[in-house]
Amino acid sequence: MCSGISRWSRPRNDAASGLFERAHAEGGPPVCLYNAADSAERAKKLDRAAVLWRKYAGLVTGEERAVAEKRIARLSAHSPLSVASQPPGAEVLVDGKNLGIRTPARILLPAGRHDVEVRLFGHRTERRVAELALGEPLHLYVTLDPVAVMATLKVKSSPRAEVILDG
Numbered sequence: 001m002c003s004g005i006s007r008w009s010r011p012r013n014d015a016a017s018g019l020f021e022r023a024h025a026e027g028g029p030p031v032c033l034y035n036a037a038d039s040a041e042r043a044k045k046l047d048r049a050a051v052l053w054r055k056y057a058g059l060v061t062g063e064e065r066a067v068a069e070k071r072i073a074r075l076s077a078h079s080p081l082s083v084a085s086q087p088p089g090a091e092v093l094v095d096g097k098n099l100g101i102r103t104p105a106r107i108l109l110p111a112g113r114h115d116v117e118v119r120l121f122g123h124r125t126e127r128r129v130a131e132l133a134l135g136e137p138l139h140l141y142v143t144l145d146p147v148a149v150m151a152t153l154k155v156k157s158s159p160r161a162e163v164i165l166d167g
Contacts, residue, residue: 013039037053078108078110094117118142
């Protein structure tokens, strides 16, 4: 479990989630599942987080169970949005916020209208409006067209040198 805690305290939540889950499977206390679920949620692995919160809620009572049920309810009140792009690896912004994820991505968002922006350096940014119905998945696929990137090249050489670009 110690390696899970070290990863959990750093921005490596996906790895931490798996380690906490394994610690619980090997006989660790229910708090391992709490940490696994929380780490999965922070890593934006929301489907996995919901599964882990349900597992945790089945093992605890009282205030701990109430906390888990609130987290489950919050995840359940959302709709899944999948965003893919060609080329992959583009940043995904939702409602103007950079979520720190890249395509292909799966996000749970509150139902309703959301502005989605997909951008990748050297490509034209694509914007879409996603109308999410409660619990209904929506898939967005965007093709990012390349754009010319202007650059300045300044070369200083001693002795003189020849510079050849593109061939």
